[in-house]
Amino acid sequence: MSVSLQDQLVVAISSRALFNFEEENQLFDQDPGAYVQLQRQRLDVPAAPGVALPLVRKLLAFNHSGKRRVEVVVLSRNDPVSGMRVFRSARAHGLDTLQRGVFTQGRDPFGYLRPLGAHLFLSANEADVTEALGLGYPAARVLTESAGASNAHPHEVRIAFDGDAVLFSDEAERVYQAQGLDAFLRHEVDHVAQPLPDGPFKPLLAALHRLQKAVQAGDTGGMHLRTALVTARSAPAHERAIRTLMDWQIEVDEAMFLGGLPKGEFLREFAPDFFFDDQTGHVQSASAHVPAGHVRSGIANTRT
Structure with missing residues (x-):
């Protein structure tokens, strides 16, 4: 066989x-x-x-x-x-x-x-x-210099994702880069019912979602999975992100809409085994607290 x-x-x-x-x-x-x-x-x-x-x-x-x-x-x-x-x-x-x-x-x-x-x-x-x-x-x-993973959740895999240019495409990020925050917010409100295009890490989130469902249905020796969306978006731009996940029929366990606040200390509290972000500043901030990886995707990486 x-x-x-x-x-x-x-x-x-x-x-x-x-x-x-x-x-x-x-x-x-x-x-x-x-x-x-x-x-x-x-x-x-x-x-x-x-x-x-x-x-x-x-x-x-x-x-x-x-x-x-x-x-x-x-x-x-x-x-x-x-x-x-x-x-x-x-x-x-x-x-x-x-x-x-x-x-x-x-x-x-x-x-x-x-x-x-x-x-x-x-x-x-x-x-x-x-x-x-x-x-x-x-x-x-x-980032090989990242802080080590926390031992706080030995029976739970925790993975955190940025949104734009990671889970989602960089469509909205391009508007922000070109026209600023106000234009970005107007764009997201105007397109709130239109799901964001797929980003490079959607296949991973979908695979984790399938694993999570399998875990709930079978014997996994006590292991569990928890995911989080950690994004610089804030209300009202948060709604399009959530609606996109609903359209994909994929759930995340936690969502943090930080409105530009540094992500590092929030990630320290969530204690992921890994965090993925496209922007080097966010990845560096995160790596002081948790294992982190840079996703070289989207407009934020075209100039570096």
């Missing part, structure tokens, strides 16, 4: 997002041959946890009672020998069900997102993330 990842949430992740390979990566940039030698010497030395490891551990915990609901695949520019260290490090950190990986020895890895059917690609390599987004896959550059 053939093996399929259909009906699973599929997350592709680079080795640097999963483990702290920052020291090794500096050597990789200077001398790839010396990097390989260093990884060979450290085969039996477990790598320290990376920013996304707590998220991966929680996601894999949904695979309970013989039912696989989540698949995490390492998708890495590492060479196959270094890949051995990745899998050994995974076992050392209790990720025994992390079993699949693609190691391209310096070549572009993002093309393998298609056969995987990935719902998310997390990488510390900005170029790979940009290419993946261009191919239509939800992808974010992990």
Whole structure:
């Protein structure tokens, strides 16, 4: 019988997002041959946890009672020998069900997102993330300097999203950038009954929604999922965002309409295992408190 990842949430992740390979990566940039030698010497030395490891551990915990609901695949520019260290490090950190990986020895890895059917690609390599987004896959550059995930909710995966240019298209953001706040508010009130076009992370939110429904219907060993929309929108522009989610028939558990307030401290209270935003200022603010990823999408990124 053939093996399929259909009906699973599929997350592709680079080795640097999963483990702290920052020291090794500096050597990789200077001398790839010396990097390989260093990884060979450290085969039996477990790598320290990376920013996304707590998220991966929680996601894999949904695979309970013989039912696989989540698949995490390492998708890495590492060479196959270094890949051995990745899998050994995974076992050392209790990720025994992390079993699949693609190691391209310096070549572009993002093309393998298609056969995987990935719902998310997390990488510390900005170029790979940009290419993946261009191919239509939800992808974010992990800020490796981010604060670690909170231990406050050990049995709950928490993921937070910005709205415009992340869950939704940047249609409204373009109006704001070109004409200012008043024009943005008028535009959103005038178009309140018209759902916003899809943004790059809608497929991930939809996949999480399906997982959440499956969790409610089956045995997941006590694991749960909680999502949040964290946006600079405020009333009355909030209504179009909510109406769009209703049109998608997708629910979020929390929504924060912050009207331009810094997001970092609100995210600290929500304590997500990961937060996604398109604007570098918001991502930097968030990364001081929670694991964060930059989504290089929309007009806010065309000038950088």
